[in-house]
Amino acid sequence: MSETKIRDEIAKLAKSIYERGLTFGSSGNISVRLDDGWLMTPTGSSMGEIDPARISKLDKDGNHVSGDKPTKETFLHLAMYDQRANAGAVVHLHSTHSVAVSCMADVDPKNVLPPITAYYVMKIGTLPLIPYFPPGDLDLAKAVREMASDHHAVLLANHGPVVAGKSLRDAVYATEELEETARLFLMLKDLKTRYLTDEQVRALQDKFPS
C-alpha cells in the first residue's frame, strides 16, 4: 500500500473510532510502520478530524521529519514496535470501558480480563496490566517494552489499552474487541457467569495461534 493510501486509511479509521465514541477530545493515537520509519497521529489532534497530509512522519530512529508534531505518547508506540518485529500498526485509546477496567482493584495483573468469548481469546488472548505512571514518564515506555515481546496488547493502569497488529485494520479491530469485552465484563461482574474453560481457551489457541 502506498504511503498516501496508508495516510487516508489512518484518517478514515480514526474518524470511525471517534464517531462511535471510542475516543473523544484529543485523546487516542494511531501509528503505522513504513519501510523508512513511522506515521503517527499528531499531538493535540482529534481522531475525528485527522488531515492525512499533516500526519506526523518519523524516521527509523524516531526523529520527527515531516507533518505536525507527533503525539506525546509516541514513546508507547515505539516501545511496542521495538519488541515486535511483525507489528505493522499500533492503536492507543482512552476508551471508557477499557479505562474503567484499568482502574479496578483486585484484577489479575498478569491477565486482566477473563475469557468471555472466543473472539476475545483469538484477537487479544492475555492482557497484562502495566502499573500506573504519570503521563510522559519514560518508565512507562520501559514497562511496556518489558511486556511487549510476549503480548501484542497491554492495559495501562488508570489510563487505557495499547494494541499492536500486523496491519492497521488488525490493530483497530483487536482494540475494538478489547473495548467491547471490557464492556461485557462490567455488565457481567455482579452476575454468575460461565467463562470459557481452560480447555476451551487452549483449543482456540492451538487452532488460531496469534
Ligand SMILES: [Zn+2]
Ligand atoms: Zn494515553
